[in-house]
Amino acid sequence: MEFNPPIKERETEDLLEIVCFPNSWQLEAVEQAKTELNKRGISLEEQLQWLEKYNWYLKVELRGEKRKRALMRYNPVELILMFFQLPGTILWDWNLKREGYLRMHKQWLRVIALSLFFYACIFLSIFTQKSKSDEAWLKEIQEQDISEWEKSYYGEVRDSTIKKKDSR
Template sequence: MTTFNHPIKDRTTKQLLQIVSSPEDWNEIALIQAEEELKLRNIPEGEINQSKFYTQKEIQIGNFKLANESYYIIDFIFSPLTTLFEIIVSWELRKDGYLRKADQQQLLRPIFILVIIMMVIIFNW
């Protein structure tokens, strides 16, 4: 039997519920041990399913927030270089779940690149 740095059986019921609710974050042995420990503690299957449901809802809410995050005027005021760099250079926004930012990036990138090219031409004359 595999032992973990902090043994599964010594964890709180809340921690065990978190383990079984997020299987992608844990290896198979930890999941099995957590499920067995919950059974030993007589935790009802309904409570386990409810914990899994709430964890999935939290993940969905987090994904929704990421997808709807966008650039604001205040980003260009307080961190213009960082925002400009992210718009011009970053290629992973859509892959990382920032759907609205990726759409804004598609619109803003050509405009910013054109402005930068025009500034270089004007200042080199």
């Protein structure tokens, strides 16, 4: 089977990667890489040394990535959007701490707490003001003098009790 680029034309480091990590490659590619390494005079001991060196570089890179992730944080625009999109904020990013984003995880928790407090205050103020405004509205209605309106709508109205007394 021909690979693109062909196994024979690849660099020694690429061949070592193919041989040391065979699960990522097709079996035929691994066999061709082993054959090519033997042709180039790379022994099994040198392959193991390369693998140790490669693993050491990966560990160093991973440590650096973890440090970088621990210091990353959200920018203010992202925090504001998270604040107003509370349900989505709660559903997202549950794995930030596990992935090493420590500062972002703390910011995420703070935004959720602040958002919940903010929305709770809004709902409480709405419900308390509604009952107060209803009570004030009813009180205003009861105190309203509508005698002028009655006169303009019904005209001069005499009390029916007074008429009856006069007619006797």
